[in-house]
Amino acid sequence: MKDWRYLLAEQRGALLALGIFIVMFIIYTTNHPAGFTANVVQTAANKGVLLAFVAMAQTLVVITAGIDLSVGMILLLTNCLASWLVVGTPLETTLGVIAVLAAGLVCGAINGAIVIYGRLQPIVATIATGAVYYGIGLLLRPFPGGSVNEDLADALTGKLFDVIPTSLVALLIVVLVVWVPFSRSEFGRAAYAAGSSETAAYMSGVPIRRGKFIAYALAGLLASVGGLFLTFFTYTGEAAYASGNAYTLFSIAAVVLGGVSLFGGKGSAIGAIFGALAFRTIGDLLFVFDFDPLWQPLFQGVILLIAVSLGAFALFRVRNRLEWFL
Amino acid sequence: MDGAVPLFRMEGISKRYGGVRALEKADLEVTAGSIHAILGENGAGKSTLIKTMAGVVAPDEGRMTLDGREVSFASPAAANQAGIVCIFQELSLVPELSVADNIVISDPPKRFGMIDRKAQRQIAEEALARAGASDIHPRALVKDLPLSRRQMVEIAKALARKPRILILDEATSALTAADVAKVFEVLKRLRAEGLALLYISHRMNEIAELADHCTVFRNGRNVASYPAGSKSDNEVVELMIGREYSHIFPPKPVAAPAATPVLEARNLSWADRLDNISLSVKAGEVVGLGGLDGQGQRELLLAFFGVLRGLRGEVLIDGKPASISSPRAASDERVGMALIPEDRKTEGLMLPMTVRENLSFAALDRLAKGGIIDRAAEQRLIDDMVGLLAIKTAGLDIPVGALSGGNQQKVVIAKWLMRQPRIILLNDPTRGIDVGTKQEIYQLMRKLADAGAAILFYSTDYDELIGCCDRVLVLYDGSVKRELVGADITEHALIASALNIHGDGADMKQGAGA
Numbered sequence: 032m033k034d035w036r037y038l039l040a041e042q043r044g045a046l047l048a049l050g051i052f053i054v055m056f057i058i059y060t061t062n063h064p065a066g067f068t069a070n071v072v073q074t075a076a077n078k079g080v081l082l083a084f085v086a087m088a089q090t091l092v093v094i095t096a097g098i099d100l101s102v103g104m105i106l107l108l109t110n111c112l113a114s115w116l117v118v119g120t121p122l123e124t125t126l127g128v129i130a131v132l133a134a135g136l137v138c139g140a141i142n143g144a145i146v147i148y149g150r151l152q153p154i155v156a157t158i159a160t161g162a163v164y165y166g167i168g169l170l171l172r173p174f175p176g177g178s179v180n181e182d183l184a185d186a187l188t189g190k191l192f193d194v195i196p197t198s199l200v201a202l203l204i205v206v207l208v209v210w211v212p213f214s215r216s217e218f219g220r221a222a223y224a225a226g227s228s229e230t231a232a233y234m235s236g237v238p239i240r241r242g243k244f245i246a247y248a249l250a251g252l253l254a255s256v257g258g259l260f261l262t263f264f265t266y267t268g269e270a271a272y273a274s275g276n277a278y279t280l281f282s283i284a285a286v287v288l289g290g291v292s293l294f295g296g297k298g299s300a301i302g303a304i305f306g307a308l309a310f311r312t313i314g315d316l317l318f319v320f321d322f323d324p325l326w327q328p329l330f331q332g333v334i335l336l337i338a339v340s341l342g343a344f345a346l347f348r349v350r351n352r353l354e355w356f357l
Numbered sequence: 358m359d360g361a362v363p364l365f366r367m368e369g370i371s372k373r374y375g376g377v378r379a380l381e382k383a384d385l386e387v388t389a390g391s392i393h394a395i396l397g398e399n400g401a402g403k404s405t406l407i408k409t410m411a412g413v414v415a416p417d418e419g420r421m422t423l424d425g426r427e428v429s430f431a432s433p434a435a436a437n438q439a440g441i442v443c444i445f446q447e448l449s450l451v452p453e454l455s456v457a458d459n460i461v462i463s464d465p466p467k468r469f470g471m472i473d474r475k476a477q478r479q480i481a482e483e484a485l486a487r488a489g490a491s492d493i494h495p496r497a498l499v500k501d502l503p504l505s506r507r508q509m510v511e512i513a514k515a516l517a518r519k520p521r522i523l524i525l526d527e528a529t530s531a532l533t534a535a536d537v538a539k540v541f542e543v544l545k546r547l548r549a550e551g552l553a554l555l556y557i558s559h560r561m562n563e564i565a566e567l568a569d570h571c572t573v574f575r576n577g578r579n580v581a582s583y584p585a586g587s588k589s590d591n592e593v594v595e596l597m598i599g600r601e602y603s604h605i606f607p608p609k610p611v612a613a614p615a616a617t618p619v620l621e622a623r624n625l626s627w628a629d630r631l632d633n634i635s636l637s638v639k640a641g642e643v644v645g646l647g648g649l650d651g652q653g654q655r656e657l658l659l660a661f662f663g664v665l666r667g668l669r670g671e672v673l674i675d676g677k678p679a680s681i682s683s684p685r686a687a688s689d690e691r692v693g694m695a696l697i698p699e700d701r702k703t704e705g706l707m708l709p710m711t712v713r714e715n716l717s718f719a720a721l722d723r724l725a726k727g728g729i730i731d732r733a734a735e736q737r738l739i740d741d742m743v744g745l746l747a748i749k750t751a752g753l754d755i756p757v758g759a760l761s762g763g764n765q766q767k768v769v770i771a772k773w774l775m776r777q778p779r780i781i782l783l784n785d786p787t788r789g790i791d792v793g794t795k796q797e798i799y800q801l802m803r804k805l806a807d808a809g810a811a812i813l814f815y816s817t818d819y820d821e822l823i824g825c826c827d828r829v830l831v832l833y834d835g836s837v838k839r840e841l842v843g844a845d846i847t848e849h850a851l852i853a854s855a856l857n858i859h860g861d862g863a864d865m866k867q868g869a870g871a
Contacts, residue, residue, distance in 0.1 A: 037455075037496035215471040220458060227453035234413070234449035235514075236434030236463040296453035350628055350666045351659065352683075353704070 044290015045302030051288070051338055052309035059312055062319045069194050075315060076196035077188055077264055079308040081106075083202055084257035085278050086285035086307040087210065087300040088139075088250040093286055095243045096226040096295025097146060097153035101161030102254045103279035105138045107270050108168040109258025114177025114268025117259070124180040132255050138164055139251015143244040161279070168270040175269035184263035198260065202304070205256055209249060210300045218242040226295025285310045288338055309338065362425075364389045364553050365410075365441075365522055370419035371577075372405050379405040380416070381577040387522060392544065392554040394564045394585065397574035397597055401791075403557055406574070407524050410555075411443040412436030437463055440521030444511050444528045452500035457481035459499055460514045484517035485510075489539035504700075505532050505650055512540060516547075523547065524555040527789050529563060533650040534855070541567060560818075561590050573597055594792060605796050606824030607803040610641075618676065619811040620661065620694075620780045625670035630656045632835040634670070638780070638811040643802060645826030645846075646815040648855045653835035654815040655699060658782045661813070662696040663687045674780075688719060688776060695719070695773035699784040701762075705769035708758035712750050713739060715757045715768055720775040742771040747797065763794030770798070774805075781805060783814045787821060799825050819851050833857045 039046075056075070060067040085102050092099040109131050116127035138160070145156045191197050213219045221242025224232035232239050257278075262268060283293075289306025291298025313334045317327045363386040372380040380402045387393055397403050408414045410421070412430030421428050423439055430436040436443075450459050457477050466476035481495040490509035499507060508528065515523060525544075529537050544554060544567060558564055564571065568585040573596045581596050588596075618637035625634040630653050638644045646654045660668050663681035672679055674692050681687045687694040698704035706715050716739050717724060724735045739753065746767045750760055757768055766786060773781070783802070787795045802825060806812050816822050822829050829846050831839045831854040839854035841847075 034496060037494065040498075041455075041496075212471060215474075217465055217467065217472060220454070220462070220465065220472060224451040224454060224462060227451045231449045231451045232462075234433055234445060235451070235459075236432065236437050292453075296451070351656075352664045352666060353659070 042299075042302075044298055045305060047341060048289040048302050048305035048309055051341065052305045052312060055309055055312040055316060059315050059319055062316075064319075069190060069196075073190055073196040073198075075312070076199045077260075078315075079311045080198045080202045081257055081260055081264070082278065082281055082285055082307040082311055083304045084205070084253050084260065085282040086289065086303040087205070088253035088257070089282040089286045090289070090291050090298065090300045090303040091213070091222070091246040091250040091253070092142075092153065093283075093291050093293060094226050094295060094298065095222045095246050096229075097243070097247075098283070098293070099142060099157045099247070099250055100154060100279050101138070101142060101157040101164055102250065102282055103275035103277065104161040104164040104168070105135055105251055105254035106258045106261060106278050107272075107275040108138065108164040108171075109135050109255040110261045110265075111168040111171040111177075111268040111270055113259050113262040114172060114179060117179050117183070117262060119180070124183055127180075128259065131259055132252060135255020135258065136248055136252045139254070140244070140248040142251065143247025146247065147240050147243050161275075165270065165272060165275060172268045172270050175267055175271075177268040179262045179266050181266065184266060187260070187263050201260070205253070206300065206304070209253060213245070213249060214299065218245045222246040223296050227297070281310060282307070284335060284339075288335075310335070313338070363387060364424065366422045367406075367410070368420050368422075370406070370409060370416045370421070372409065372414060372416050378577055380409070382419070383574070383577065383579055385572060385579065387553045387555060388570075389521070389553045390548055390551045391569040392548055392556055392567050394568035394571045395555060395557045395574060396564065396571060396593060397791075401574040401597070402577040403574050404526070405577075407443060407445075407526055407555070407557070410436065410441055410522075410524065411445075412441075434463065437518055437520075440519075441524070442515045442518045442520035442522070443524040443526065444515050445526050450499045450507055450511060450514070453498065455496050455498055456485070456493055456502070456510050457495035459510060460484050460495075460517045462514070463518060480517055481513070484513040487516050487543065488513040489543055490536075503651060505536055508532055509536060509540075512543070516543075520552065522553045522555065524557075526557045529558060529560070534852075535649070537563070561593070565590075597792060605792070605799065607800045609803075609827060610807065619674065620813065621673035621676070622657075622661070623671040623673065625657070625660060625668065625672070627656060627660055627665050627668050630835050631660060634832075634835075634837055636830055636837060638813055640779070640809050640811050641806050642828070643806050643812045643814055643826050645822040645829035646813065646832060647819070647822050647829045647841075647851050648832040648838075650817050652832040652855075654832050655784060656835075657832070658696060658784050658813065658815060661687070661780075661782060662694060688773075688778070693776070693779035694782065695776060695778035695780070696782040697770055697773060697784060697786050699788070701765050701769045705772075706757050706765060709756050711754045712748075712757050712760070712768060713753040716742060716753075716772050716775065719772050723776065738775050742775055745774070746771050746801065763790040766790050766794065766798070770801070779810055781810050781812045783812065783816075785815055785817055787816065787818065795821075819848050822846065822851060823848065831855055 060071060063071055065071050085106055088102045089099055112134055113127065113131045116130050117124055118127065142157055142160050145151055145160065146153045187197050187201055189197050191200055218238065218241055221232065221237045221239055224237050225239040225243055229239060285307035286303045287293065287306070288309055289298065289302030289304065291303055313331055317330055322330060365387040367383065367385040370380050370383045371378070383402060383406060385406065395403050395406070405414065409416050412433045412435050428439060430439065451462065460481040461477050466473045466480060478495055485491050485493055485495065488509055490513060493502070493506055493510060499510060502510065512528065529540060532540065548554060556564070556567060565586065571585050572579050572582045573593065574580065575597060616639065618639050621637040623635050626632055634657060646657065648654060656665065659665050661672060663683045663686050672681060679692060681692060686692065702708060717735055720738065721730065724730050724738070748767045748771065749764050757765060760768065770786065787798055802812060802814065814826060823846050826846060827843070829841045829851065830837045831841065831851065833855065838857055841850055
């Protein structure tokens with residue numbers, strides 16, 4: 032086989048998610064009253080990147096064959112924190128941003144430490160830490176409120192050269208600064224290896240613990256980037272329990288849509304980003320078709336089910352039934 | 358050994374697991390530029406010895422010296438750093454990563470803190486070439502490779518670490534004959550380059566061909582150490598099992614079995630792996646499947662067992678056409694088929710579950726009354742099986758994963774015998790298990806045949822086919838190339854037809870050497 036065919040096979044999940052997203056987005060914009068304009072794209076981008084950041088966070092943990100049910104709560108906590116700290120002079124704002132990101136990193140690191148060194152199941156550990164993070168968020172913001180440096184917020188949610196949504200540029204930068212180095216580092220590979228077969232990785236002398244720890248910590252960081260952007264969009268902080276849980280669950284759906292295997296070891300954050308964008312577009316589709324809001328959750332669920340099934344079509348071609356279980 | 362300074366030395370190494378002693382004051386000397394074979398039954402302490410050397414387990418007592426200096430290894434990584442690299446029997450490859458990723462996994466080349474993919478590719482290609490496996494693409498995912506190719510990757514991976522001492526634990530058990538020849542060339546070259554090699558294998562002819570020196574282990578001790586070739590095979594086996602050793606294969610019946618074929622295939626084809634296969638197995642008959650590894654033998658067994666989709670041709674049970682669409686249908690009483698799978702760890706057993714649970718899985722429908730399992734009947738049947746197969750276990754309620762390889766394999770066989778199958782398909786059942794258990798399996802096979810079972814037996818070991826089978830069908834490229842009966846089943850004939858060489862004379866030698 033040629034090199035490019037292997038490359039294609041590696042990126043299959045991400046490409047499928049990209050395809051689903053493009054098809055949905057075309058349907059969306061062609062049916063939108065305003066059509067394919069910079070404003071429509073900007074609104075869609077701003078909604079999409081929030082979930083994209085959280086889905087990226089989820090990807091890092093899922094790759095290690097774990098799951099992080101606290102990502103949504105880290106998003107809320109950092110949102111509440113940002114509504115206190117990201118204000119004032121440019122210097123104060125900068126320090127505030129750094130503090131918020133550091134808080135996310137610490138949350139992720141705590142998850143990692145508990146799962147790796149405490150040897151607790153990721154699913155239970157992150158339900159517990161998620162509740163703690165939400166609790167802290169609630170103490171910070173018992174009622175919705177606060178503010179944010181509006182110049183920064185408007186700059187990051189606006190358009191570059193009147194065309195390109197700044198939030199997409201920010202997403203790209205985060206990908207380049209966080210995901211690309213991680214996935215190409217020894218620790219990124221250790222995270223993949225641990226997710227695919229922890230014993231084989233251990234026997235090969237792979238730094239499993241550090242790899243997994245860094246994955247969890249970076250997941251916290253990425254969730255806090257999401258929290259920052261949530262603050263930029265809303266100008267306030269709010270510890271909204273339902274919204275935190277929704278982000279957590281949607282991030283898992285987005286990750287699967289993006290071709291990341293919940294069994295670990297397979298997939299990329301790029302795929303998860305397209306998965307998140309596609310997932311968001313499902314919601315928007317119902318909006319442009321003017322569905323009764325009562326029907327929306329039902330239809331959203333059905334479309335999600337169909338989209339996720341696309342990834343399973345390959346199973347029809349399997350002729351040796353044992354391959355179903357691989 | 359005399360004169361040469363040992364590169365590595367182990368003295369008085371002991372290791373206990375709970376109450377079981379795995380190693381008892383074991384000694385070993387390894388010299389650079391030589392191949393040292395370690396022999397012994399499963400459970401003789403070989404694995405523990407290697408794991409100690411490779412830093413996987415820490416010994417309870419004793420000392421190890423490398424270059425005359427005392428060493429201890431806290432982890433496999435530490436042992437690697439000291440130049441001791443082990444190719445384990447259980448593969449240590451990460452399935453979702455590519456071949457190249459796996460080869461450099463313990464120490465990837467880095468540039469600006471990130472993995473240098475170009476350098477990685479180069480290292481991988483060099484290592485694959487050195488292992489004689491340049492046909493493997495460095496980008497391929499390990500999970501997509503067949504077992505024999507994975508083993509080659511494993512060897513390439515070990516070589517990429519530039520070892521001083523290379524340990525091969527049953528490294529050839531999954532390899533095809535052609536690959537084994539390649540690996541041997543590589544190993545001999547490494548010996549010439551001054552590496553010390555430790556070679557563990559159950560295949561006597563491999564040891565005879567490769568080793569300079571042999572050490573036999575029994576019950577956790579090294580019982581004999583001698584230059585290769587100074588003892589006969591029989592003497593060596595006696596050292597290994599510690600008792601007189603004779604008649605490994607049970608005698609074959611003289612009388613021809615009954616005339617009705619229980620299992621019959623007509624023009625069976627599947628994808629590009631099976632090509633127009635017709636065969637029949639009668640009650641009381643042991644029919645062997647021979648040929649090089651990967652010529653469709655496994656697929657043929659899976660086809661009978663209802664695992665493959667899109668099968669063309671006909672399968673007849675008791676002379677009547679049957680459509681078997683799943684393992685459940687195959688093991689139904691009307692068919693009565695059982696398949697002892699190739700990989701007991703994934704296809705045969707649920708490792709963390711208990712011996713009892715594993716034994717009952719295949720027979721639950723027979724043991725249940727109205728959906729409730731009859732515990733008393735289950736216990737009776739299990740007791741019968743444990744007795745019949747002499748399964749050595751500390752109890753029925755311990756995880757099956759805690760048993761030795763040979764006993765695990767017995768559990769897999771027992772699990773299917775609980776259904777009293779009429780047709781038994783065996784897929785290389787003696788791979789990587791000790792001589793004693795092998796012998797028991799041969800005898801059991803004959804006993805089952807005598808009791809009226811039809812047995813289809815695939816083996817990569819030619820001696821087994823010769824010793825156990827009434828007939829052998831040799832497969833090549835998905836079709837039956839030759840049928841050998843009775844006295845015609847010889848090593849020469851098997852090898853010649855496996856390589857699809859016609860004639861029995863001069864061409865043969867070529868075949869045997871390959």
